[in-house]
Amino acid sequence: MPKMSQTEQPYRQRLEVRMIDIAERLIERKGLAAVQARRLTQEAHCSVGTLYNVFGGLDAVIIAVNIRTLMKLGIELEAVVRSTQEASPDQRLLALARAYHKFAHDHSSRWLALFEHRMAEGAEVPDDYRNQQRKLFTIVEAVIAPFVADDAARASAAQALFSAVHGIVKLSLEGRLAPYDPAETERQIRFIVSNAAQGLQSGG
Protein backbone atom coordinates (compact mmCIF):
# COMPACT_ATOMS: atom_id res chain seq x y z
CA MET A 1 0.00 0.00 0.00
CA PRO A 2 1.52 3.41 -0.97
CA LYS A 3 2.35 5.76 1.87
CA MET A 4 -0.19 8.54 2.15
CA SER A 5 0.21 12.21 2.87
CA GLN A 6 -1.02 13.73 6.16
CA THR A 7 -4.16 15.12 4.55
CA GLU A 8 -4.97 11.96 2.61
CA GLN A 9 -4.92 9.66 5.66
CA PRO A 10 -7.84 11.17 7.62
CA TYR A 11 -9.94 11.34 4.46
CA ARG A 12 -9.33 7.68 3.82
CA GLN A 13 -10.17 6.82 7.43
CA ARG A 14 -13.39 8.80 7.26
CA LEU A 15 -14.31 7.03 4.03
CA GLU A 16 -13.65 3.65 5.66
CA VAL A 17 -15.87 4.43 8.62
CA ARG A 18 -18.58 5.83 6.35
CA MET A 19 -18.63 2.69 4.23
CA ILE A 20 -18.78 0.43 7.29
CA ASP A 21 -21.62 2.57 8.69
CA ILE A 22 -23.56 2.27 5.44
CA ALA A 23 -23.00 -1.50 5.25
CA GLU A 24 -24.11 -1.80 8.87
CA ARG A 25 -27.35 0.06 8.16
CA LEU A 26 -27.98 -2.04 5.05
CA ILE A 27 -27.51 -5.26 7.04
CA GLU A 28 -29.79 -4.03 9.83
CA ARG A 29 -32.56 -2.92 7.50
CA LYS A 30 -32.39 -5.33 4.60
CA GLY A 31 -30.04 -8.15 5.56
CA LEU A 32 -26.63 -9.27 4.35
CA ALA A 33 -27.72 -9.83 0.73
CA ALA A 34 -28.35 -6.07 0.37
CA VAL A 35 -24.66 -5.28 0.84
CA GLN A 36 -23.55 -4.98 -2.77
CA ALA A 37 -20.66 -2.97 -4.18
CA ARG A 38 -22.77 -0.75 -6.42
CA ARG A 39 -25.28 0.11 -3.71
CA LEU A 40 -22.63 0.72 -1.09
CA THR A 41 -20.54 3.00 -3.26
CA GLN A 42 -23.58 4.94 -4.49
CA GLU A 43 -24.57 5.70 -0.90
CA ALA A 44 -20.96 6.52 0.03
CA HIS A 45 -20.60 8.79 -3.03
CA CYS A 46 -17.49 7.03 -4.24
CA SER A 47 -16.56 4.69 -7.08
CA VAL A 48 -16.43 0.90 -6.93
CA GLY A 49 -12.71 1.31 -7.66
CA THR A 50 -12.33 3.30 -4.44
CA LEU A 51 -14.12 0.55 -2.46
CA TYR A 52 -11.61 -1.96 -3.78
CA ASN A 53 -8.71 0.42 -3.13
CA VAL A 54 -9.73 1.03 0.46
CA PHE A 55 -11.03 -2.40 1.48
CA GLY A 56 -9.77 -4.78 -1.20
CA GLY A 57 -13.36 -5.93 -1.69
CA LEU A 58 -16.78 -6.34 -0.09
CA ASP A 59 -15.68 -9.09 2.33
CA ALA A 60 -13.60 -6.70 4.41
CA VAL A 61 -16.51 -4.25 4.80
CA ILE A 62 -18.85 -7.03 5.92
CA ILE A 63 -16.22 -8.44 8.27
CA ALA A 64 -15.85 -4.97 9.81
CA VAL A 65 -19.61 -4.83 10.47
CA ASN A 66 -19.56 -8.38 11.86
CA ILE A 67 -16.70 -7.46 14.20
CA ARG A 68 -18.86 -4.59 15.50
CA THR A 69 -21.69 -7.09 16.06
CA LEU A 70 -19.39 -9.46 17.95
CA MET A 71 -18.23 -6.52 20.11
CA LYS A 72 -21.85 -5.55 20.79
CA LEU A 73 -22.66 -9.13 21.77
CA GLY A 74 -19.51 -9.24 23.90
CA ILE A 75 -20.65 -6.17 25.87
CA GLU A 76 -23.97 -7.92 26.65
CA LEU A 77 -22.27 -11.15 27.71
CA GLU A 78 -19.67 -9.34 29.86
CA ALA A 79 -22.51 -7.53 31.63
CA VAL A 80 -24.19 -10.87 32.38
CA VAL A 81 -20.96 -12.30 33.76
CA ARG A 82 -20.44 -9.24 35.98
CA SER A 83 -24.00 -9.26 37.31
CA THR A 84 -23.96 -12.98 38.13
CA GLN A 85 -20.69 -13.22 40.02
CA GLU A 86 -22.46 -14.61 43.09
CA ALA A 87 -24.48 -17.17 41.14
CA SER A 88 -23.61 -20.82 40.54
CA PRO A 89 -21.83 -21.74 37.27
CA ASP A 90 -24.93 -23.41 35.85
CA GLN A 91 -27.01 -20.29 36.58
CA ARG A 92 -24.32 -18.15 34.95
CA LEU A 93 -24.27 -20.37 31.85
CA LEU A 94 -28.04 -20.17 31.68
CA ALA A 95 -27.93 -16.38 31.98
CA LEU A 96 -25.37 -16.22 29.16
CA ALA A 97 -27.50 -18.48 26.96
CA ARG A 98 -30.58 -16.35 27.64
CA ALA A 99 -28.66 -13.19 26.79
CA TYR A 100 -27.62 -14.83 23.52
CA HIS A 101 -31.26 -15.66 22.75
CA LYS A 102 -32.28 -12.08 23.49
CA PHE A 103 -29.47 -10.64 21.35
CA ALA A 104 -30.36 -12.89 18.41
CA HIS A 105 -34.00 -11.91 18.74
CA ASP A 106 -33.42 -8.17 19.15
CA HIS A 107 -30.72 -7.85 16.46
CA SER A 108 -31.74 -10.67 14.15
CA SER A 109 -30.39 -9.20 10.91
CA ARG A 110 -26.96 -8.36 12.35
CA TRP A 111 -26.85 -11.70 14.12
CA LEU A 112 -27.82 -13.65 10.98
CA ALA A 113 -25.11 -11.86 9.01
CA LEU A 114 -22.51 -13.41 11.33
CA PHE A 115 -23.54 -16.88 10.17
CA GLU A 116 -24.56 -16.15 6.59
CA HIS A 117 -21.40 -14.43 5.44
CA ARG A 118 -18.98 -16.53 3.43
CA MET A 119 -15.57 -15.21 2.41
CA ALA A 120 -14.75 -15.15 -1.31
CA GLU A 121 -13.45 -18.50 -2.61
CA GLY A 122 -10.02 -19.25 -1.16
CA ALA A 123 -9.98 -16.25 1.22
CA GLU A 124 -9.41 -16.79 4.94
CA VAL A 125 -11.42 -15.12 7.70
CA PRO A 126 -9.14 -12.28 8.94
CA ASP A 127 -7.35 -12.55 12.28
CA ASP A 128 -9.20 -9.50 13.66
CA TYR A 129 -12.46 -11.38 13.31
CA ARG A 130 -11.08 -14.61 14.78
CA ASN A 131 -9.67 -12.69 17.75
CA GLN A 132 -12.99 -11.01 18.45
CA GLN A 133 -14.73 -14.38 18.23
CA ARG A 134 -12.08 -15.85 20.55
CA LYS A 135 -12.87 -13.15 23.15
CA LEU A 136 -16.51 -14.29 23.31
CA PHE A 137 -15.45 -17.87 23.91
CA THR A 138 -13.08 -16.70 26.63
CA ILE A 139 -16.14 -15.40 28.50
CA VAL A 140 -17.81 -18.84 28.48
CA GLU A 141 -14.54 -20.62 29.25
CA ALA A 142 -13.95 -18.45 32.31
CA VAL A 143 -17.34 -19.48 33.73
CA ILE A 144 -16.65 -23.20 33.35
CA ALA A 145 -12.94 -22.98 34.30
CA PRO A 146 -13.53 -24.24 37.89
CA PHE A 147 -14.71 -27.59 36.48
CA VAL A 148 -12.50 -28.14 33.46
CA ALA A 149 -8.78 -27.88 34.14
CA ASP A 150 -7.64 -29.04 30.71
CA ASP A 151 -7.44 -26.21 28.12
CA ALA A 152 -8.52 -28.30 25.14
CA ALA A 153 -11.42 -29.90 27.02
CA ARG A 154 -12.55 -26.46 28.22
CA ALA A 155 -12.43 -24.99 24.71
CA SER A 156 -14.34 -27.99 23.39
CA ALA A 157 -17.05 -27.75 26.06
CA ALA A 158 -17.46 -23.99 25.46
CA GLN A 159 -17.83 -24.53 21.71
CA ALA A 160 -20.29 -27.36 22.26
CA LEU A 161 -22.39 -25.22 24.64
CA PHE A 162 -22.37 -22.26 22.29
CA SER A 163 -23.22 -24.35 19.21
CA ALA A 164 -26.01 -26.18 21.01
CA VAL A 165 -27.63 -22.96 22.24
CA HIS A 166 -27.10 -21.37 18.83
CA GLY A 167 -28.86 -24.32 17.17
CA ILE A 168 -31.85 -24.03 19.49
CA VAL A 169 -32.09 -20.24 19.04
CA LYS A 170 -31.66 -20.35 15.25
CA LEU A 171 -34.21 -23.09 14.54
CA SER A 172 -36.64 -21.51 17.04
CA LEU A 173 -36.45 -17.97 15.65
CA GLU A 174 -36.85 -19.29 12.09
CA GLY A 175 -39.82 -21.42 13.12
CA ARG A 176 -38.24 -24.45 11.44
CA LEU A 177 -39.65 -27.07 13.80
CA ALA A 178 -42.61 -25.20 15.28
CA PRO A 179 -43.87 -21.59 15.36
CA TYR A 180 -41.53 -19.39 17.46
CA ASP A 181 -42.49 -19.44 21.14
CA PRO A 182 -39.91 -17.71 23.36
CA ALA A 183 -40.98 -19.63 26.48
CA GLU A 184 -40.48 -22.94 24.67
CA THR A 185 -37.06 -21.76 23.39
CA GLU A 186 -36.07 -20.91 26.99
CA ARG A 187 -37.25 -24.32 28.13
CA GLN A 188 -35.10 -26.08 25.53
CA ILE A 189 -32.09 -23.91 26.41
CA ARG A 190 -32.56 -24.74 30.10
CA PHE A 191 -32.78 -28.47 29.38
CA ILE A 192 -29.55 -28.56 27.37
CA VAL A 193 -27.50 -26.04 29.39
CA SER A 194 -28.50 -27.24 32.88
CA ASN A 195 -27.69 -30.84 32.08
CA ALA A 196 -24.38 -29.91 30.44
CA ALA A 197 -23.49 -27.81 33.49
CA GLN A 198 -24.46 -30.69 35.74
CA GLY A 199 -22.17 -32.97 33.76
CA LEU A 200 -19.29 -30.50 34.00
CA GLN A 201 -19.77 -30.14 37.74
CA SER A 202 -19.67 -33.89 38.25
CA GLY A 203 -16.62 -34.13 35.99
CA GLY A 204 -18.55 -35.76 33.13
Added chain:
Amino acid sequence: MPKMSQTEQPYRQRLEVRMIDIAERLIERKGLAAVQARRLTQEAHCSVGTLYNVFGGLDAVIIAVNIRTLMKLGIELEAVVRSTQEASPDQRLLALARAYHKFAHDHSSRWLALFEHRMAEGAEVPDDYRNQQRKLFTIVEAVIAPFVADDAARASAAQALFSAVHGIVKLSLEGRLAPYDPAETERQIRFIVSNAAQGLQSGG
Protein backbone atom coordinates in the same frame (compact mmCIF):
# COMPACT_ATOMS: atom_id res chain seq x y z
CA MET B 1 -57.79 -28.14 -10.38
CA PRO B 2 -59.64 -29.31 -13.56
CA LYS B 3 -60.28 -33.02 -13.87
CA MET B 4 -57.94 -34.66 -16.34
CA SER B 5 -58.49 -37.39 -18.91
CA GLN B 6 -56.96 -40.86 -18.51
CA THR B 7 -54.12 -40.12 -20.92
CA GLU B 8 -53.38 -36.68 -19.50
CA GLN B 9 -52.95 -37.84 -15.88
CA PRO B 10 -49.91 -40.11 -16.36
CA TYR B 11 -48.21 -37.46 -18.51
CA ARG B 12 -48.69 -34.89 -15.80
CA GLN B 13 -47.42 -37.31 -13.15
CA ARG B 14 -44.34 -38.11 -15.23
CA LEU B 15 -43.70 -34.40 -15.68
CA GLU B 16 -43.99 -33.86 -11.92
CA VAL B 17 -41.52 -36.61 -11.14
CA ARG B 18 -39.14 -35.38 -13.86
CA MET B 19 -39.15 -31.83 -12.46
CA ILE B 20 -38.55 -33.06 -8.92
CA ASP B 21 -35.71 -35.27 -10.20
CA ILE B 22 -34.12 -32.31 -11.98
CA ALA B 23 -34.47 -30.05 -8.92
CA GLU B 24 -32.98 -32.79 -6.77
CA ARG B 25 -29.93 -33.07 -9.05
CA LEU B 26 -29.53 -29.29 -9.12
CA ILE B 27 -29.61 -29.13 -5.32
CA GLU B 28 -27.12 -31.99 -5.00
CA ARG B 29 -24.66 -30.55 -7.51
CA LYS B 30 -25.04 -26.79 -7.13
CA GLY B 31 -27.11 -26.13 -4.05
CA LEU B 32 -30.56 -24.68 -3.46
CA ALA B 33 -29.83 -21.34 -5.14
CA ALA B 34 -29.43 -23.14 -8.49
CA VAL B 35 -33.10 -24.19 -8.48
CA GLN B 36 -34.61 -21.46 -10.63
CA ALA B 37 -37.75 -21.61 -12.75
CA ARG B 38 -36.01 -20.93 -16.06
CA ARG B 39 -33.28 -23.48 -15.52
CA LEU B 40 -35.67 -26.13 -14.26
CA THR B 41 -38.10 -25.74 -17.15
CA GLN B 42 -35.32 -25.69 -19.75
CA GLU B 43 -34.00 -29.00 -18.46
CA ALA B 44 -37.51 -30.44 -18.23
CA HIS B 45 -38.33 -29.23 -21.76
CA CYS B 46 -41.43 -27.41 -20.67
CA SER B 47 -42.54 -23.81 -20.25
CA VAL B 48 -42.44 -21.77 -17.05
CA GLY B 49 -46.24 -21.64 -17.39
CA THR B 50 -46.38 -25.42 -17.18
CA LEU B 51 -44.25 -25.39 -14.01
CA TYR B 52 -46.75 -23.03 -12.41
CA ASN B 53 -49.68 -25.09 -13.69
CA VAL B 54 -48.31 -28.33 -12.29
CA PHE B 55 -46.72 -27.12 -9.04
CA GLY B 56 -48.12 -23.64 -8.46
CA GLY B 57 -44.53 -22.37 -8.16
CA LEU B 58 -40.96 -23.28 -7.28
CA ASP B 59 -41.65 -23.76 -3.57
CA ALA B 60 -43.62 -26.95 -4.13
CA VAL B 61 -40.83 -28.48 -6.24
CA ILE B 62 -38.24 -27.69 -3.57
CA ILE B 63 -40.52 -28.98 -0.80
CA ALA B 64 -40.92 -32.23 -2.76
CA VAL B 65 -37.12 -32.63 -2.91
CA ASN B 66 -36.83 -31.77 0.79
CA ILE B 67 -39.46 -34.38 1.65
CA ARG B 68 -37.34 -36.95 -0.20
CA THR B 69 -34.32 -35.82 1.86
CA LEU B 70 -36.29 -36.16 5.12
CA MET B 71 -37.37 -39.67 4.04
CA LYS B 72 -33.76 -40.60 3.24
CA LEU B 73 -32.65 -39.30 6.64
CA GLY B 74 -35.55 -41.17 8.27
CA ILE B 75 -34.36 -44.46 6.74
CA GLU B 76 -30.90 -43.92 8.25
CA LEU B 77 -32.29 -43.05 11.67
CA GLU B 78 -34.73 -45.98 11.68
CA ALA B 79 -31.83 -48.32 10.88
CA VAL B 80 -29.89 -46.92 13.88
CA VAL B 81 -32.87 -47.42 16.17
CA ARG B 82 -33.33 -51.01 14.97
CA SER B 83 -29.63 -51.89 15.32
CA THR B 84 -29.37 -50.45 18.87
CA GLN B 85 -32.41 -52.06 20.47
CA GLU B 86 -30.23 -53.67 23.13
CA ALA B 87 -28.30 -50.48 23.93
CA SER B 88 -29.03 -47.96 26.68
CA PRO B 89 -31.09 -44.86 25.78
CA ASP B 90 -28.06 -42.58 26.02
CA GLN B 91 -26.10 -44.82 23.64
CA ARG B 92 -29.07 -44.88 21.27
CA LEU B 93 -29.34 -41.08 21.36
CA LEU B 94 -25.62 -40.82 20.68
CA ALA B 95 -25.90 -43.24 17.77
CA LEU B 96 -28.78 -41.16 16.33
CA ALA B 97 -26.75 -37.95 16.70
CA ARG B 98 -23.74 -39.55 15.00
CA ALA B 99 -25.92 -40.78 12.15
CA TYR B 100 -27.21 -37.20 11.76
CA HIS B 101 -23.64 -35.90 11.62
CA LYS B 102 -22.74 -38.49 8.98
CA PHE B 103 -25.84 -37.72 6.91
CA ALA B 104 -25.15 -33.97 7.00
CA HIS B 105 -21.54 -34.60 5.99
CA ASP B 106 -22.30 -37.10 3.21
CA HIS B 107 -25.28 -35.22 1.73
CA SER B 108 -24.37 -31.68 2.65
CA SER B 109 -26.14 -29.90 -0.25
CA ARG B 110 -29.42 -31.76 0.23
CA TRP B 111 -29.16 -31.31 3.99
CA LEU B 112 -28.43 -27.58 3.73
CA ALA B 113 -31.43 -27.13 1.43
CA LEU B 114 -33.67 -28.30 4.29
CA PHE B 115 -32.58 -25.31 6.38
CA GLU B 116 -31.99 -22.72 3.65
CA HIS B 117 -35.35 -22.94 1.95
CA ARG B 118 -37.86 -20.26 2.79
CA MET B 119 -41.42 -20.36 1.51
CA ALA B 120 -42.65 -17.39 -0.53
CA GLU B 121 -43.89 -14.49 1.62
CA GLY B 122 -47.08 -15.47 3.42
CA ALA B 123 -47.04 -19.12 2.30
CA GLU B 124 -47.19 -21.90 4.88
CA VAL B 125 -44.97 -24.98 4.86
CA PRO B 126 -47.26 -27.74 3.47
CA ASP B 127 -48.67 -30.45 5.75
CA ASP B 128 -46.85 -33.20 3.82
CA TYR B 129 -43.55 -31.65 4.83
CA ARG B 130 -44.58 -31.11 8.45
CA ASN B 131 -45.77 -34.72 8.68
CA GLN B 132 -42.49 -36.06 7.34
CA GLN B 133 -40.60 -33.86 9.82
CA ARG B 134 -42.89 -35.10 12.59
CA LYS B 135 -41.98 -38.72 11.75
CA LEU B 136 -38.30 -37.97 12.39
CA PHE B 137 -39.09 -36.49 15.78
CA THR B 138 -41.22 -39.52 16.60
CA ILE B 139 -38.05 -41.62 16.27
CA VAL B 140 -36.20 -39.55 18.90
CA GLU B 141 -39.27 -39.35 21.14
CA ALA B 142 -39.64 -43.13 21.15
CA VAL B 143 -36.06 -43.49 22.43
CA ILE B 144 -36.58 -41.10 25.35
CA ALA B 145 -40.16 -42.23 26.09
CA PRO B 146 -39.11 -44.43 29.07
CA PHE B 147 -37.90 -41.29 30.90
CA VAL B 148 -40.40 -38.61 29.89
CA ALA B 149 -44.01 -39.54 30.45
CA ASP B 150 -45.46 -36.13 29.61
CA ASP B 151 -46.10 -35.65 25.87
CA ALA B 152 -45.23 -31.95 25.78
CA ALA B 153 -42.06 -32.41 27.83
CA ARG B 154 -41.00 -35.28 25.58
CA ALA B 155 -41.59 -33.26 22.40
CA SER B 156 -39.66 -30.34 23.90
CA ALA B 157 -36.71 -32.52 24.92
CA ALA B 158 -36.58 -34.15 21.48
CA GLN B 159 -36.59 -30.74 19.76
CA ALA B 160 -33.91 -29.44 22.11
CA LEU B 161 -31.70 -32.47 21.49
CA PHE B 162 -32.15 -32.26 17.74
CA SER B 163 -31.51 -28.49 17.62
CA ALA B 164 -28.43 -28.75 19.82
CA VAL B 165 -26.88 -31.51 17.72
CA HIS B 166 -27.87 -29.65 14.55
CA GLY B 167 -26.12 -26.50 15.82
CA ILE B 168 -22.92 -28.41 16.57
CA VAL B 169 -22.96 -30.19 13.20
CA LYS B 170 -23.79 -27.05 11.21
CA LEU B 171 -21.17 -24.75 12.76
CA SER B 172 -18.59 -27.56 12.61
CA LEU B 173 -19.13 -28.46 8.95
CA GLU B 174 -19.04 -24.78 7.98
CA GLY B 175 -15.85 -24.23 9.98
CA ARG B 176 -17.44 -21.22 11.69
CA LEU B 177 -15.63 -21.58 15.03
CA ALA B 178 -12.64 -23.70 14.01
CA PRO B 179 -11.59 -25.75 10.96
CA TYR B 180 -13.81 -28.85 10.58
CA ASP B 181 -12.46 -31.77 12.59
CA PRO B 182 -14.87 -34.73 12.70
CA ALA B 183 -13.36 -36.13 15.91
CA GLU B 184 -13.88 -32.78 17.66
CA THR B 185 -17.46 -32.61 16.35
CA GLU B 186 -18.12 -36.09 17.79
CA ARG B 187 -16.61 -35.01 21.09
CA GLN B 188 -18.96 -32.01 21.30
CA ILE B 189 -21.96 -34.14 20.35
CA ARG B 190 -21.03 -36.66 23.05
CA PHE B 191 -20.69 -33.93 25.68
CA ILE B 192 -24.12 -32.42 24.98
CA VAL B 193 -26.07 -35.63 24.28
CA SER B 194 -24.62 -37.75 27.12
CA ASN B 195 -25.32 -35.07 29.70
CA ALA B 196 -28.82 -34.46 28.37
CA ALA B 197 -29.50 -38.21 28.46
CA GLN B 198 -28.11 -38.36 31.98
CA GLY B 199 -30.47 -35.56 32.98
CA LEU B 200 -33.46 -37.34 31.42
CA GLN B 201 -32.61 -40.59 33.17
CA SER B 202 -32.42 -38.88 36.54
CA GLY B 203 -35.69 -37.08 35.80
CA GLY B 204 -34.01 -33.68 35.28
